[in-house]
Amino acid sequence: MTGLHRYLDDPAFAATRFVVIDFEGTTPAGCPAEPIEVGAVILRPTPGGMECVSQFEALIRPPAYAPLTEADTRQTGITAPMLAGRPAAPAVLAGLDALLTDPPYLLVAHHACTEAGILRRYAHDCPTAAAAPMLDTLALAKRCRPGLASYALDALLTLHGIGIPASRHRALADAEVTGHLLVRLLADGARAHRWCRLTSYETSPANHHPPTRTRRSPCSDRCSGACSLAHEAGSRDGSHERESPRKRPLLITVTRRTMNLSxxxxxxxxxxxxxxxxxxxxxxxxxxxxxxxxxxxxxxxxxxxxxxxxxxxxxxxxxxxxxxxxxxxxxxxxxxxxxxxxxxxxxxxxxxxxxxxxxxxxxxxxxxxxxxxxxxxxxxxxxxxxxxxxxxxxxxxxxxxxxxxxxxxxxxxxxxxxxxxxxxxxxxxxxFGGYAQSHLTPIDDVHTIPPRWVDAIIGQPEPSWISISWRVSDPHRDGARAALHQLQRPGHTGRYERTPLDWQSFTAFTAALADPNLTAVSLHGQGRGIGHTTPTSAAIILTDGTIVANHPESVSLRTLHTWLRRWEDAARPGPNAYTTMLTRAEDDDPPGWDLRLRIRPGNTQQAARP
The missing domain is CATH 3.40.50.150 (Vaccinia Virus protein VP39)
Known part of the structure; x- marks a missing residue:
């Protein structure tokens, strides 16, 4: 017997499909891991153990900013030629998600933060997988066997007498042995009377409930109330009790199930x-x-x-x-x-x-x-x-x-x-959203003129200001003042026909393009705008859709129209259209990390420069 027979009286456990998943990845500096291979094993509980329902395995071509490294190849055996021509992560994860047609599902991974992070970032492409909770076998092992010297996967496999495969560090092989480890850990927990059912987790976002504080109902005197694995785990969405906020959670919510407080x-x-x-x-x-x-x-x-x-x-x-x-x-x-x-x-x-x-x-x-x-x-x-x-x-x-x-x-x-x-x-x-800029002393008005990154101000009759991305090449701000003057006395005024604008979407999109002439402006103390400027040309679009430029044939105006066209071609992308980079800042004012956006590979064609 595997020890899983203790769980089969629990209808939730018997109905669950366990998706044991593993990603091999490459991690560029300042960015989260990008997958280069995924392996998954879908398991169904039976009286004799876990039956494999299906498997999934695929190599993944990483984005250009996350190339495969020599260290990646040494660990996995995966080489750059093996990845050339392979589909990118969105297509591969959509294929995995297409297999998940018989819910409820519980994802399983060892040291699950990497897998959860990848699924979270590609949630648009694999919504079923991203909506399922994830069980971390590393945390599960710590509960079952506290005090071990190591909870690395190899150490736990050896401890439980599970053979380490020759293809270790390939995704499917790692998923398979993690599945074997899951069975052993569940059995250990049942024998120790730590848990013997899975009754509390939820796999549908629609089933989320506000946090409640209720007493646990023991399924037997021997379990002493700690009978539910999900209760022991503490769901990250807050819908179940937690033993301690510092204890590593067993269940990780990959995507938020609600964006509202109760x-x-x-x-x-x-x-x-x-x-x-x-x-x-x-x-x-x-x-x-x-x-x-x-x-x-x-x-x-x-x-x-x-x-x-x-x-x-x-x-x-x-x-x-x-x-x-x-x-x-x-x-x-x-x-x-x-x-x-x-x-x-x-x-x-x-x-x-x-x-x-x-x-x-x-x-x-x-x-x-x-x-x-x-x-x-x-x-x-x-x-x-x-x-x-x-x-x-x-x-x-x-x-x-x-x-x-x-x-x-x-x-x-x-x-x-x-x-x-x-x-x-x-x-x-x-x-999408924002708050006022930080400042070191109390300021009565942080909105009319922001406390940071304003390169020129004209104060009459109402204050106008400009913020340029090219300030390094304009040390005396003569170019910034010239651009602001051109916008205050424009030679061209027009109207963007496709209003209303999704201002936050357009701002994020232009920032992700990383054009060195990107500029923010406020004119006459009224609406703000964003656009393109140089010392001799300028064009912006205001929040109400008004376009102003120094000349109808302005280089900056043509660039602004190109940005708008690309943004519309990309369907006014939302936050999930971007990958992120946090890179350590070169200066210490203050020390920390700068956040920059990149357009996801699936949006590259629409956003590419002509």
Whole structure:
């Protein structure tokens, strides 16, 4: 007997198809891993063990920015000629997803963060796989056999008497032996009465429920209540209890099942108390509550978490964080404005959460080392780059949600969910949105003239400013001023017919093109625009669709129209159309990582230069 017979009385376990998956990959500097091979084994529980229903194996041609290295070849035996002419990841993963027609599914991988990250980034191409939870056999082994010297796959195979295949480090072979390891670990857990059913996990996004705190119901006296593997694991979507926020989760949610906080969580925090406190007076700058709800959902705060918040504002967001983390959690909130910090501390104290939330005056870009490490970090501002301090103060398996610039221009920002592996940050998820630029001292107005990356200002009759990507070649800003003058007195004004614009989509698309003449502008203190400039030509499109240029035959105007055409040909791409690069900055102002976007291989043809 394999020991799995103990689970077969559980209908959820018996109905589940276990998809054991492995990627071999190459990891370019500053970027997440790109797959070069995938292998998957689909298993069905039977009284005699796990029956293999089907297998999938395919080589994958990586994108041009992620070439195969000699180290990759030494480890896997895969060579560049083997990958030439192979399909790219979107097509391969769509083929894998086409096999998944008999849900529910539970993905399985060893050290699953790599597999989860790849599926998350290609979720558009493999929606079924990306919607399924993923079981990490490394974490499972730590629960079954605590105290081992090594939990590497080879060590665990040897410990369980499972032969190491000659083709180890090829995807299908690794998936097959991981499947054998899964069976042994499940049996170990059942024999030790740690768990004997899988009743709590959900595989459909439609089945998500808000977090609840309920008592476990033991299936037998011997199990003592710890009978559900999913309960033991702690689902990452927050729908089940967690033993500890610092314990490595067994189940990983590959894609977020909801982008909204539960109504119950929101209702327990009185928004008006924080946003309209008469003693504090009006708060000029605070984040839209809907954006806060969206980004806290992405932050996925577990019970008992330690959270660093950068940007206290009214205190509303830290009150929500306290509600999510619970009485065992701790929220450290930073703001440069001491008036806001004191007012928020007073409100938190009056509401009885002053022991959970502490607000401090200081530069949040430096983090708050006394409270580190943090399970979660969230920022309601846009720093110039991802600060090294946040990465260093993040706990293992932690998460950062922040706005980051994708070009050195005001408003060229995107909301980013970041995890850290082996000291290197990776952008796992993108969402269109943005916040005001960070600053070191309180500023009454950060919107009329941004505090960073403004190269020229003309103040009369209403302030106009320009931000150029080519500032290195314009040290005295004569070219920036000339371009701004041309736009204030345009020789051509037109209207883009295909309005309304999806402004955030177009901004991300132009940033991903990485044109050295990309420019952001605000004219006469009114709408902002983005476009192309040089010292002798200029053309921008404003948020309302108005196009202004120095001349009807302007080189910059032709370039702007080309960008718009490519953007429309690419179907106004959303956040999932991009891959990300986080590269360590060359300067130390502040030290950290710069985020840049690349158009996904599937969009390359439409976005390519003529």
């Amino acid at each position: 109504d119950d969580t929101i209702s327990r925090v009185p928004e008006d108390v924080y946003l309209h406190d008469a003693r504090r007076g009006p708060t000029l700058h605070y984040s839209d509550p809907a954006a806060i709800h969206r980004d806290l959902a992405a932050l996925d705060v577990p019970d008992g978490a330690r959270v660093l918040e950068v940007g206290t504002g009214t205190g509303y967001s830290s009150a929500l964080l306290a509600e999510l983390a619970g009485p065992a959690g701790h929220i450290v909130s930073m703001d440069v404005d001491d008036h806001l910090v004191q007012a928020a501390n007073q409100l938190h104290g009056e509401r009885g959460i002053g022991t959970v939330v502490t607000c401090h005056t200081g530069d949040g870009l430096a983090g708050h080392p006394p409270g580190a490490p943090y399970d979660r970090i969230v920022a309601w501002l846009c720093p110039p780059r991802l600060p090294s301090s946040w990465v260093h103060q993040l706990a293992p398996d932690g998460r950062i949600v922040t706005c980051l610039p994708v070009a050195p221009l005001p408003s060229a920002n995107i909301i980013t969910t970041i995890t850290v592996h082996a000291g290197r940050p990776h952008a796992d998820q993108l969402t």
